[in-house]
């Protein structure tokens with residue numbers, strides 16, 4: 514029996530953490546079913562807990578036909594998928610590129626608190642750009658520097674993954690982790706230099722991102 518995957522997600526309009534594994538699985542062509550839990554409701558925690566002991570989404574239920582189990586936290590989910598599907602090359606194949614991709618993914622996972630706080634994901638909406646404090650502005654500059662650095666050094670790599678033009682050539686976990694930021698920049702009209710702008714447009718144009726947008730716009 515093939516593995517079956519069930520992804521537990523939060524409201525698509527708001528759940529930046531959920532978008533990461535969802536987009537990765539779509540881009541990798543890994544089939545899964547979805548359970549969507551509405552965020553920001555009084556019963557949200559009690560609806561999440563039966564699926565995820567962290568009380569947070571996303572979580573991925575994996576049924577390998579032997580001993581079903583759950584993995585939670587977006588990074589742990591993506592790492593687990595990379596381990597289970599080496600043929601999908603979810604991390605770049607070239608070792609230096611892979612180390613770089615892991616570094617920027619970890620940096621996104623653990624950082625950019627001010628960008629999260631002041632530019633919350635509201636997928637597909639256009640909202641006025643708020644007054645940004647120094648820390649938020651510095652974090653935006655750092656994100657653009659990360660994109661430009663990866664695209665310049667590694668963007669030309671030809672991988673065996675999905676198409677080219679991403680941070681490491683083929684789409685990888687790093688792109689999935691930065692996709693919610695692309696959405697935040699679109700929502701608040703944050704302008705970025707041309708190479709990064711082209712990258713953002715490429716991410717937003719992905720059929721999977723358009724699918725997420727369509728669902729988010731209905732919420």
Ligand SMILES: N[C@@H](CCC(=O)N[C@@H](CS)C(=O)NCC(=O)O)C(=O)O
Nearest residue numbers: 523528529530557569570571586587
């Ligand atoms: N580090 C976690 C963070 C997950 C997280 O904070 N998820 C939010 C939704 S985007 C959540 O589940 N919040 C619970 C709630 O709103 O009650 C991850 O990467 O998955």
